[in-house]
Amino acid sequence: MTTSDRADRGVLRATMVGASALAMWSALALFATGARGIPSFQLVTLCFSIAFLLALGRWLVRGESVISHLRLPRRAWLIGIGGLFGYHLLYFFALRMAPPVHVNLLNYLWPLFVVMLSALLPGERLRWWHVAGSVLGLIGAAILVRGDGSASIEAGQAWGYGMAFAGALTWGLYSLASRRYLSHVPTDAVGGFCLGTAVLALVCHLAVETWVWPTPGEWIAILALGLGPAGGAFFAWDYAVKRGDIRSLGGLSYGVPLLSTVLLVIFGFAEPSVSIAVACILIAGGAVLASRDLWRRRAA
Numbered sequence: 001m002t003t004s005d006r007a008d009r010g011v012l013r014a015t016m017v018g019a020s021a022l023a024m025w026s027a028l029a030l031f032a033t034g035a036r037g038i039p040s041f042q043l044v045t046l047c048f049s050i051a052f053l054l055a056l057g058r059w060l061v062r063g064e065s066v067i068s069h070l071r072l073p074r075r076a077w078l079i080g081i082g083g084l085f086g087y088h089l090l091y092f093f094a095l096r097m098a099p100p101v102h103v104n105l106l107n108y109l110w111p112l113f114v115v116m117l118s119a120l121l122p123g124e125r126l127r128w129w130h131v132a133g134s135v136l137g138l139i140g141a142a143i144l145v146r147g148d149g150s151a152s153i154e155a156g157q158a159w160g161y162g163m164a165f166a167g168a169l170t171w172g173l174y175s176l177a178s179r180r181y182l183s184h185v186p187t188d189a190v191g192g193f194c195l196g197t198a199v200l201a202l203v204c205h206l207a208v209e210t211w212v213w214p215t216p217g218e219w220i221a222i223l224a225l226g227l228g229p230a231g232g233a234f235f236a237w238d239y240a241v242k243r244g245d246i247r248s249l250g251g252l253s254y255g256v257p258l259l260s261t262v263l264l265v266i267f268g269f270a271e272p273s274v275s276i277a278v279a280c281i282l283i284a285g286g287a288v289l290a291s292r293d294l295w296r297r298r299a300a
Contacts, residue, residue, distance in 0.1 A: 010243060011244055011245055012244075012245075014239060014240050014243035015244035015245050015249060015252075016244075017236050017239050017244070018236060018240025018241065019249075019252055020236050021233040021234075021237040022249075022253055023259075024228040024236075025229050025233055025260070026256045026263065027224070027229055028104075028225070028229035029100055029101075029104035029107075029260050029263070029264055030260070030263045030264060030269065031221045031222075031224045031225045031228075032092060032221075032229075033100045033264070033269045034217065034218065034220075034221035035214070035218045036095060037212065037214075037215070037218060038214055038218060038222070039205065039210070040089060040092040040093050040096070041089070041204040041205035041209050042205045042209055042211060042212065043092055043222065043225075044088050044089060044092065044201035045198050045201040046214075046222050046226065047088070047222060047225045047226045047230035047231065048088075048194045048195070048197045048198035048226070048230065049198045049226070050226025050230075050231055051191075051198075051226055051230060051231035051234065052191055052194040052195040052198060053226075054226075054232060055069075055188065055194065055235070056191065058191075059188070069186075069188050070192045072185065072189050073185070075181060075182075076181075076182055076189060077193075079177045079178065079181060079182060080178075080182075080189065080190070080193030080196070081197050081200065082174070083170060083171065083173070083175075083178075083193075084174070084197045085196075085197040085200055085201065086170045086174075087174065090163045090166050090170060091103070091107060091167045093160075094160045094161070094164040094167060095160075096160070097157060097160030098159075098160025098161055098164065099157070099270070100269050101261055101264050101265075101269070101276060102157075102160075102164075103160060103161075103164045104257060104260050104261060106161060107164050107257075108137075108253065108254060108257040109137070109138065109169075110167075110168035110169070110172040110175075110253070111172070111249075111250040111251065111254050112134045112137055112138055112168075112250075113168065113169055113173065113176075114175050114176060114246065114247075114250030115130050115134045115247055116130075116131070116134055117172065117173075118176065118246050118247050126247075127292075129289050130247050130251070130290050132289055132290075133254070133285075133288070134251075134286060134290055136283070136285055136286030136289065137254045137282065137290075139282055140280070140281070140282030140283035140286065143275055143282065175246075175249075176246070178238060178241050178242060179241045182242070183242050187235055187238045187242075189238075190238050191235075193234075194234065247290070248290075250290060251286070251288070251289070251290025251292075254283045254286045254290065255283075255284050257279075257280065257283050257284075258283065258284045261276060261280055
């Protein structure tokens with residue numbers, strides 16, 4: 001096996017690890033909606049505390065120094081906590097202001113930012129299928145928001161849509177910044193980012209919110225978030241964006257809303273409709289087209 005072959009396999013392996021994170025994120029809207037009764041800062045605190053405990057357990061089992069994993073450059077802390085805290089805060093607030101299924105699919109505009117802005121990274125360039133796939137996803141999101149044909153959007157929903165869009169932009173920039181500026185930082189650093197995010201969210205919670213004791217069902221949703229979509233998925237994604245095919249990851253990410261929306265419909269958090277179906281088809285189709293590089297690599 002040549003060096004080039006090994007490199008291609010390494011890229012493919014990392015991209016598949018990223019796909020596992022995307023699979024976990026398909027349940028993010030479902031679990032977050034199940035915990036909608038919990039104040040936003042409190043929810044972020046609980047989820048990221050669980051995520052940090054995952055990393056802490058891994059370090060202790062391997063007999064590694066916890067402090068050594070927390071000695072990180074200032075830039076790493078700013079990017080890591082800014083991305084994780086900013087994105088999830090915007091996402092959880094958006095779920096409280098707009099229909100979950102709409103927020104969920106608008107949230108997955110972040111692959112558009114990943115694919116389009118990846119051209120700014122060293123050694124990357126856009127091809128026509130990256131752009132076309134991203135445009136399909138954008139059209140699907142636009143159909144979703146105005147799919148009911150209404151002439152106006154309520155003020156509260158407009159804020160929710162705005163926060164969902166801002167959250168998508170935040171996560172796209174975080175993913176690209178991780179690849180560009182944190183490629184030398186080990187994935188274990190994500191555990192530190194989770195700790196910092198939990199502490200920051202706790203401070204905000206104590207300042208502006210009142211503690212709400214979760215019901216048994218909400219505890220299950222919170223635990224599921226911390227172990228998967230708002231926990232374990234971050235480590236897999238960090239590894240993938242640093243070593244995998246960033247454009248293919250962005251394209252594959254458009255497939256997550258399809259699975260996520262199906263889960264929302266199955267569990268009664270959304271009503272099936274023609275606009276949702278069309279949006280899902282366009283978004284999923286865009287994912288397949290934008291990730292053409294991945295399929296060609298696997299075929300080769």
